[in-house]
């Protein structure tokens with residue numbers, strides 16, 4: 001077995017991997033950026049090495065710094081988690097060349113699956129059908145029209161080097177084809193550096209069902225179980241569950257066997273996930289994710305298998321500890337992603353900041369995979385996943401009610417989170433009846449009333465906006481929770497542990513780190529990405545901390561804030577424009 005594993009990641013997944021290593025008696029090495037010097041993953045690891053830098057590019061994506069930490073620590077294996085280097089074949093090859101095990105699949109398999117056309121061809125060869133489509137690179141809108149006329153509208157144009165749905169265009173009729181192809185190609189070029197696109201039939205109300213597989217280097221490969229990830233918004237999953245609801249056993253068996261065939265067709269080993277679209281009883285291969293996924297715990301809960309332990313066994317050159325026949329699935333598991341995002345009005349704006357209080361739900365069959373504790377801060381520079389709450393029940397309804405119970409117990413102060421959206425989803429009759437599909441959150445779920453700090457219903461025009469604060473008071477020895485509507489600028493919080501009912505005004509916690517006043521007015525973006533929205537114009541008066549534009553980076557929308565108060569002198573970007581780390585987007589004078 002490996003003896004010392006370096007985790008080339010941060011946050012909840014680094015913590016998750018450290019925990020299994022400890023159970024297996026494997027020493028752990030954390031790496032950290034300047035902002036993460038005191039982060040939970042650093043506190044929990046046996047050793048930790050500084051990478052320097054603040055942004056992901058300067059730290060967790062700095063190959064030389066990580067290679068240096070590997071050498072200095074003497075680690076014999078590296079777990080990449082998800083994101084960062086998890087699907088980077090240069091990194092995998094670089095460490096393998098130094099005799100260090102990459103805890104993941106072979107680079108050749110990552111390459112085949114990284115290109116969507118080649119992965120469709122690989123699946124086809126394995127006898128697994130994708131959504132009916134054409135595996136040629138599009139060069140003319142006539143090809144799209146010919147395909148639509150033959151297979152029926154709508155059709156989807158997708159980026160060959162894309163994934164996760166970015167750059168996809170739905171075309172409803174022949175006259176939309178030319179514009180859709182052009183915009184798909186240009187977005188693909190901007191987002192992925194390659195413009196190649198292809199066409200598929202577009203399924204209008206599918207569910208997203210994905211199959212976990214794991215294989216060893218002896219040719220054993222098994223399917224572990226499926227996850228339904230249909231509750232998502234803008235390709236960001238919100239809720240995942242296993243088993244998929246209303247999913248017949250014979251379909252599960254067939255999907256599992258199909259997933260294993262796809263994996264074997266590309267010489268796969270270690271953990272992976274094969275994604276399918278499921279509609280009208282049929283499933284179609286979509287893509288393969290060549291990494292451990294965020295939602296892996298639901299599969300662990302229903303099977304009792306520790307997927308990370310199994311990944312480490314495989315990377316150590318051992319056989320899988322079980323066969324296909326050994327795997328039993330029992331009950332139902334649901335996961336929600338608790339992100340530091342404000343779901344108010346369905347906008348899900350990033351809400352980084354310090355976590356002042358964190359009280360995690362406990363009780364039977366509840367698991368929390370977190371990356372933070374009270375006193376830690378969620379930085380605007382990284383993914384804002386605070387942690388994942390996972391519950392198990394004997395059936396879906398028991399699990400759903402347990403999740404609602406657990407969400408009600410959850411207390412987190414300082415950052416706004418997606419918890420109110422999860423309560424709305426889990427409590428909705430459509431979710432309870434499992435009639436939701438991939439478009440349900442965006443098209444059917446009403447999040448207009450959802451807010452962590454709802455506006456006062458009686459707010460009068462011209463008066464300062466008021467927010468709700470809940471305070472516990474005792475009246476004649478009986479405890480009441482009182483909702484107070486106070487001006488947003490003067491928040492009032494109950495002080496835990498103080499004199500009963502004490503109420504204290506406290507300044508609003510500083511917003512995103514780095515958003516403080518006192519900047520030089522040249523507002524720069526912290527990382528590479530695409531500007532999705534510009535919120536100010538030349539001549540506007542802005543306040544320090546006010547959002548000036550929205551940057552999409554690492555699949556998240558990040559608010560870029562004014563670093564000083566003043567007048568906008570220059571706006572250097574427009575929506576759709578790609579930017580690099582450090583690029584100045586707005587100048588305030």
Ligand code: MV4
Pocket residue numbers: 131156163164165166168200201202203204206207208229230232235277286287438439
């Ligand atoms: C589709 C589709 C319908 N028809 N392809 C989006 C994510 C990427 N993996 C593929 N996606 C889709 N591809 C065809 N031919 C609908 C989606 C889709 C989706 C898929 C999975 C999970 C959420 C989704 C949300 C919107 C659209």
